[in-house]
Amino acid sequence: MNIGVIGVGKLGEFHTKLLAEIANDQPDVHLAGIYDLNSQRAEEMATKYSTPCFSSLEQLASTCDAAIISTTTSSHFGIAKKLLAEGLHLFIEKPITTTVEEADELIRLETENKVQIQVGHIERFNPALRAVEAKIGRPMYIQAERLTGFSKRVTDVSVVLDLMIHDIDLVLSLINSDIKHIAASGVKVFSNELDMATARIDFVNGATANVTASRLSRSRMRKLRFFCSNPKSYASLDLTTGKSEVFRLVKQDEVTSKSRLKSFAARKILEQFGEIHETMEGMALDYIHPEVPKINALRDELEHFINAVRNNTPVAVSSSDGRRAIMVAGKIADEIAANPASIE
Numbered sequence: 001m002n003i004g005v006i007g008v009g010k011l012g013e014f015h016t017k018l019l020a021e022i023a024n025d026q027p028d029v030h031l032a033g034i035y036d037l038n039s040q041r042a043e044e045m046a047t048k049y050s051t052p053c054f055s056s057l058e059q060l061a062s063t064c065d066a067a068i069i070s071t072t073t074s075s076h077f078g079i080a081k082k083l084l085a086e087g088l089h090l091f092i093e094k095p096i097t098t099t100v101e102e103a104d105e106l107i108r109l110e111t112e113n114k115v116q117i118q119v120g121h122i123e124r125f126n127p128a129l130r131a132v133e134a135k136i137g138r139p140m141y142i143q144a145e146r147l148t149g150f151s152k153r154v155t156d157v158s159v160v161l162d163l164m165i166h167d168i169d170l171v172l173s174l175i176n177s178d179i180k181h182i183a184a185s186g187v188k189v190f191s192n193e194l195d196m197a198t199a200r201i202d203f204v205n206g207a208t209a210n211v212t213a214s215r216l217s218r219s220r221m222r223k224l225r226f227f228c229s230n231p232k233s234y235a236s237l238d239l240t241t242g243k244s245e246v247f248r249l250v251k252q253d254e255v256t257s258k259s260r261l262k263s264f265a266a267r268k269i270l271e272q273f274g275e276i277h278e279t280m281e282g283m284a285l286d287y288i289h290p291e292v293p294k295i296n297a298l299r300d301e302l303e304h305f306i307n308a309v310r311n312n313t314p315v316a317v318s319s320s321d322g323r324r325a326i327m328v329a330g331k332i333a334d335e336i337a338a339n340p341a342s343i344e
Helices: 010-025 039-048 057-063 073-085 100-112 159-174 260-272 297-311 319-338
Strands: 002-006 030-035 066-069 089-093 117-120 138-147 179-187 196-203 208-214 221-229 233-238 244-250 284-288
Touching: 002 010, 002 057, 010 030, 010 039, 010 066, 010 297, 030 039, 030 057, 057 073, 066 073, 066 297, 073 089, 073 100, 089 297, 100 117, 100 319, 117 297, 117 319, 138 159, 159 196, 159 208, 159 221, 159 319, 179 319, 196 319
Parallel strands: 002 030, 002 066, 066 089, 089 117, 138 208
Antiparallel strands: 138 221, 179 196, 196 208, 221 233, 233 244, 244 284
16 A cells, blocks of 8 residues: 655644554555645655655655645645545645635545545543543543643634534544534634634533634643443543543442452542531442553554545544534634633
């Protein structure tokens, strides 16, 4: 399988490096080459990773079976449309496009040309989430916070499509329900696009998600908190450090914290919640603090893409998943535009 990389900025170099490593481990995978509008950068990366430097998209398409698109969001549609028409399988970094209409066209071309698109929503592969996903029950309230510093690299899109889109996708993947209502607010500060935004998403099944994103923070943060039913549980995840904790109310014989040390820790933690123990009605607190494996999430999702193409199996994050995420992001942006805020 010959795979090319389009766009070799900071993220594109990560893709190139990891693809070269995968190709070294898997004989049927080959890093076919790279393409970037910045020819000097492309030549530097081609030399660094011992791979050809294509002079055009057409040249790349004629050589490759699949491609990774890691360019600016606003360019995704034009590039993907050309490569799909040439029959290439695509890994497109999030978000899939900037509009639902563009996503619909890519989905049409994907079906027409019998190829696959995987969208790079990397947080689906975050080991901190994967370590507890089967333990958290049915999420009824999710709180997500994502903060980072300002970068001129992504000022072509708002913070909703740049950062919040990660948590929008996670929320949609975890809450299996249609959306009932969205309320949102946000502000432009240092760019012509939204730099800060917060949204409340209410679902038909009664679940709610509060999602906040800012690219004006002095510190970085990627945190999720879940309040769930079946079983009643609370989970706290730090997607940056990998620290995950789950607290579940279960029957005594369902407790997984068997050691005396873990049982003592669970009791001490329970005391921090106040007098909640008086409402437990004979149930026990199950405290889960899993060992989170050191997994490179980007390599993991690239390998899922390669395996899906190789075996003709469903991708981990489909073009339809990507479409739904930008549809919700668009509704959030529309809600903010209808109630604009400003900083004087």
